[in-house]
Amino acid sequence: MPFTPPTDSVGLVTPQRQCFSEPLTLASGRRLDSYEIVFETYGELNQERSNAVLICHALSGDHHAAGYHDEVDAKPGWWDLYIGPGKPIDTRRFFVISPNNLGGCAGSTGPRSINPATGQSWGAQFPLLRVRDWVNSQAKLADALGIQRFAAVIGGSLGGMQAMRWALEYPERIGHCITIASALKLSAQNLAFNEVARRAITSDPDFNDGNYLSRKSVPLDGLALARMIGHITYLSNDLMGEKFGRELRRGSFALGQESDIEFQVQSYLRYQGERFSTSFDANTYILMTRALDYFDLAREYGDDPAAAFSLAQCRFLVLSFSTDWRFPPQRSREIVDALLAAHKSVSYAEIDSNMGHDAFLLPNARYQEIFANYMSRIHRDLGGQY
Helix, strand or coil, X not given: CCCCXXXXXXXXXXXXXXXXXXXXXXXXXXXXXXXXXXEEEECCCCCCCCCEXXXXXXXXXXXXXXXXXXXXXXXXXXXXXXXXXXXXXXXXXXXXXXXXXXXXXXXXXXXXXXXXXXXXXXXXXXXXXXXXXXXXXXXXXXXXXXXXXXXXXXXXXXXXXXXXXXXXXXXXXXXXXXXXXXXXXXXXXXXXXXXXXXXXXXXXXXXXXXXXXXXCCCCHHHHHHHHHHXXXXXXXXXXXXXXXXXXXXXXXXXXXXXHHCEEHHHHHHHHHHHHHHCCCCHHHHHHHHHHHHHCECCHHHCCCHHHHHCCCCCEEEEEEECCCCCCCHHHHHHHHHHHHHCCCCEEEEEECCCCHHHHHHCCCHHHHHHHHHHHHHHHHHCCCCC
16 A cells, blocks of 8 residues: 655655855865765745755764655654654744755765765765864855755754854854754763774774775674664663663573573664664764764864854754753753853753653654744744744
8 A cells, every 4th residue: 555644744755966066175174176965855935035944964864854755665754753744843834954964975975975086986085074064065055045044053963063053154144043962062971982983883894994885895893883882872771771671582591591692672782783884884974973073162262162152143942851961961051051151042941851862853742842832933033923
């Protein structure tokens, strides 16, 4: 029986591709002479071209944020719970743009792409990127689409860092910045987790110094292990206990049978790692985690985040989740404190959840209510009706 998208879905969507022939100079000083960005759009741009919303994805995200790609593989976009008719980012009100970041592995120019200078895939030779490079390329995409100003730029985790960078780099082009489960910079613990994950990848014999594609090998084990490490940090202790506890998938504690024991949580992590390793690119994972590591919103402002935010002209919504230990509420409160010190308009909520860092992707009635009310405020400010 043919798949029918839910009534609150944006339905079947088709990725689009924007090609750029004008060089893009990167924060590293290197440049891409040409590049492509794959993106999706949902909803309709209004006559004033004022209702555009930009979605910035997190580490393992991509352009497929909402809807479905086909009727066979009926898997919704990664933020389908929050984008669509009647949802917080209501596509009856807003024109939503969701790009795949440069360096990604879902179609935008990245390590898997062909380097025009060599005719081979970029691989490990793809330039290092910073969050500001993504923001600059997103601004180029907005130019190509004829959008001079976003009603809001929205992102969770690494996406929230992009949203904040937008507020500093293009203050006149953003009305609202919504940053969810994010931080001004990574903690030492987060830097350590990212380094261990990268080491898992580079230690895989099939990594071949990042040139695995040209040698027809893929570091599947290393990438799977990196994902397992990351996934542990995205979930809370309460959630893992609730989902798995110490339940066994196989084996028993009977004398002599201990070697056969496999806990449910072990099986789950292996499944997540193996699935990820066949769909994501190892060089992209390394590139994106390094961009995370290097992000520090206040570094060039005398390490004063209030001085950094003094450039912003938009309003802010900052959201955190109680059991998020990767980006705990304290990190969001630091953002809020800096915004208040800079005399900026900011709304903040810490949402009670047992879901850990992944809570920004998952159902939560209070989160949905706060998010929806704020988006309704934006819609009202654009002249819309509730």
